[in-house]
Amino acid sequence: MAEGGGLENRIPPRVGRGFESLPLRHASGELRVRRWTVRIALALLGGLGSYVGLSALLFVAAMHRASLSQEAHLHPALPALRPDDRLLIIAPHPDDEALGCGGLIATAAAQGIPVRVVYLTSGDGFTVAAALTARSTPDPAECLQLGEQRAQEARRGLETLGLSAPDAVFLGYPDRGLLPMATRPNRVYRSAATGAQRVPYPDAQSPNAPYLAPALVADLRRAIAEFQPTRVFTTHPLDDHEDHAAAAMLTREAIAQAVQSGELRAPALYYYLVHYGDWPLPQGMHPDRPLAPPLGLAHERWQVFWLGDAARARKRAAIHAHESQYAIMARFLSSFVRRSELFAPAPPIHPNYTLPADDNPTIHLQPHADLASVQTQTGREGVRVSIETRQPLRAPYQLELTLLSVDAAGNWSDTRWRYPNRRLSARKEGNLLHLWLPHRPLADAERAYLMARTTVYGAELDRSGWLPIPLPAAGGESGVPADASAPQSAPSPAR
Numbered sequence: 001m002a003e004g005g006g007l008e009n010r011i012p013p014r015v016g017r018g019f020e021s022l023p024l025r026h027a028s029g030e031l032r033v034r035r036w037t038v039r040i041a042l043a044l045l046g047g048l049g050s051y052v053g054l055s056a057l058l059f060v061a062a063m064h065r066a067s068l069s070q071e072a073h074l075h076p077a078l079p080a081l082r083p084d085d086r087l088l089i090i091a092p093h094p095d096d097e098a099l100g101c102g103g104l105i106a107t108a109a110a111q112g113i114p115v116r117v118v119y120l121t122s123g124d125g126f127t128v129a130a131a132l133t134a135r136s137t138p139d140p141a142e143c144l145q146l147g148e149q150r151a152q153e154a155r156r157g158l159e160t161l162g163l164s165a166p167d168a169v170f171l172g173y174p175d176r177g178l179l180p181m182a183t184r185p186n187r188v189y190r191s192a193a194t195g196a197q198r199v200p201y202p203d204a205q206s207p208n209a210p211y212l213a214p215a216l217v218a219d220l221r222r223a224i225a226e227f228q229p230t231r232v233f234t235t236h237p238l239d240d241h242e243d244h245a246a247a248a249m250l251t252r253e254a255i256a257q258a259v260q261s262g263e264l265r266a267p268a269l270y271y272y273l274v275h276y277g278d279w280p281l282p283q284g285m286h287p288d289r290p291l292a293p294p295l296g297l298a299h300e301r302w303q304v305f306w307l308g309d310a311a312r313a314r315k316r317a318a319i320h321a322h323e324s325q326y327a328i329m330a331r332f333l334s335s336f337v338r339r340s341e342l343f344a345p346a347p348p349i350h351p352n353y354t355l356p357a358d359d360n361p362t363i364h365l366q367p368h369a370d371l372a373s374v375q376t377q378t379g380r381e382g383v384r385v386s387i388e389t390r391q392p393l394r395a396p397y398q399l400e401l402t403l404l405s406v407d408a409a410g411n412w413s414d415t416r417w418r419y420p421n422r423r424l425s426a427r428k429e430g431n432l433l434h435l436w437l438p439h440r441p442l443a444d445a446e447r448a449y450l451m452a453r454t455t456v457y458g459a460e461l462d463r464s465g466w467l468p469i470p471l472p473a474a475g476g477e478s479g480v481p482a483d484a485s486a487p488q489s490a491p492s493p494a495r
């Protein structure tokens with residue numbers, strides 16, 4: 001945030017001023033030409049800027065209009081809570097549980113239905129909040145202090161919702177670190193905020209556990225198996241926040257491991273959403289409006305949970321309990337105090353994922369990097385991935401693919417590819433790009449997840465979230481059929 005007073009001092013002198021102050025006799029023909037070149041260039045840039053700005057503005061206005069016209073009651077209701085239900089809420093950070101599920105938690109607690117909340121991180125990497133709390137650039141100790149404070153706020157919030165202290169489980173993994181941890185699961189992550197490489201909180205479930213995705217999943221699996229939930233709620237894989245996107249996959253994997261080992265009967269898994277562009281619209285406190293999904297995710301199979309007056313009031317108070325967050329983004333947090341909450345049942349693993357396209361101004365202006373769908377076909381030697389973009393993918397845009405696999409013993413393996421890449425087998429077909437990715441560990445894999453990202457000069461433009469992909473049946477085919485996998489008229493894959 002910029003302080004208003006200092007802004008003028010930072011504005012550089014206007015470009016034309018230097019020419020104007022020159023004595024007339026120095027204004028030679030060459031100088032006049034240069035002056036006009038600069039003016040024309042500035043006019044062109046200005047014109048381009050206003051065109052881009054205006055079209056982005058019109059696009060956002062159209063999106064808002066379309067979003068606001070959506071009706072929440074068109075979605076089916078979340079299946080009613082039952083007396084034998086046990087709800088487990090996975091929150092990447094303290095406050096996500098209140099924003100996404102506060103009404104659900106309050107309603108269940110009032111009916112005597114057991115609810116437990118597992119916090120993957122304590123929100124210790126949110127440096128803006130830390131800076132506000134500390135009134136300077138926060139050092140690692142202050143970030144850890146913020147983590148403790150946010151855990152405390154979360155406990156108070158849960159009390160407001162009708163839960164008690166033992167209903168909150170803190171795992172203490174790094175805020176802003178879940179996606180890097182998931183992307184490189186065998187490398188210990190170091191938090192830029194706290195400097196920690198292990199869980200630093202003595203009251204976490206596993207103090208000193210290393211910052212590794214397999215350790216987090218083992219921790220989460222233990223929390224899930226101990227509670228034996230009938231329904232689990234975690235953040236949506238297409239949530240804009242990296243930690244939230246990673247939490248979807250980490251939760252899925254923890255449940256899969258617990259079910260596979262016989263520790264758990266498969267619970268129903270639901271996604272809730274917190275960060276998605278400027279959603280929820282309209283922003284701010286509108287307690288009498290229902291929560292409508294964002295336009296880009298309107299086609300999800302959302303289910304509505306309607307809040308009674310008491311549950312809504314408790315949710316509002318629980319959000320207020322997160323004081324460190326409320327101090328800096330009250331308007332955003334208040335946007336979740338609505339008549340309803342939305343949950344999307346996690347779909348089963350499938351080979352063809354449709355992704356939201358053309359639903360934010362950045363991607364609207366860069367259709368070559370707008371991921372529209374991802375299809376996979378897996379064999380024991382690797383996977384053929386077909387990526388659809390709104391316009392054919394081309395330079396300077398790049399595609400980055402990460403494939404994770406987990407074997408029966410819980411060992412993780414990861415590989416990354418970048419396209420364009422001469423060593424990668426590829427074939428283009430209109431807006432489709434087919435890629436053949438060799439990945440031997442798939443032969444022993446129990447589960448695999450693929451993430452596609454488009455970037456421009458290193459900056460991310462679009463992301464698919466972790467897509468669980470189907471594996472070839474055990475003892476089945478020995479590889480992807482040659483005609484379907486290795487694209488014709490393409491260089492042979494580097495082995």
Ligand SMILES: [Zn+2]
Pocket residue numbers: 092093096241244274
């Ligand atoms: Zn969060």
